[in-house]
Amino acid sequence: MLFGKHVGRRKRKSIARIMGFKTVKEFNYLGIKMTLRRLSYDDFQFIIDKTMKLLSIWGSKILSVAGKISLVKSVLLSLPAFYGTHSLVPKRIPDELDKISRNFVWSKSDGSTGLYYVCWEDMYKPVSKGGR
Known part of the structure; x- marks a missing residue:
């Protein structure tokens, strides 16, 4: 009670x-x-642990970028939303999950990072103004 x-x-x-x-x-x-x-960051650490466990399982499989994005959107990013319906989730938890998810999506099997897309307007600017 x-x-x-x-x-x-x-x-x-x-x-x-x-x-x-x-x-x-x-x-x-x-x-x-x-x-x-009020629940603290340590009370939600299990979400990060669960995420890392899932990523270690998924990382061993060969997945396309689209497959990785689908997994991240449907599974990982729904965890803080579910727990957020019952209590206040500290902002550090979704931020950390977002960082972990980005690293998972853009990393390659050899450990290097993948291609990051840039909008076309940034690409055709002069180099002096940050373009390519």
Whole structure:
């Protein structure tokens, strides 16, 4: 049983004893941490760990860039959205997932990075103004 901070200690004990429940400060329900405090970065570290585990599995397969993008969009980038519907996800988590996803999409099997696309307007500018 989870109690708010305005319920006294004696009242908590008596309610828990009458109902036969154990009192806790936090618990996991369907993979989501339920607590009365604001969740921190460390509470969402499992998302990063899960992402790294998935990428290690996917990295061993030969995937096209389109296949990698599809996997990232459908699986990796949906994780913070799912957990964000139940609690506030710290901004560092989606930022870190975005960085990990970009590295996965653009890296090659030999460890080098792939081609980065640039818009045409930047390409036909003079070199002195940042063009090619």
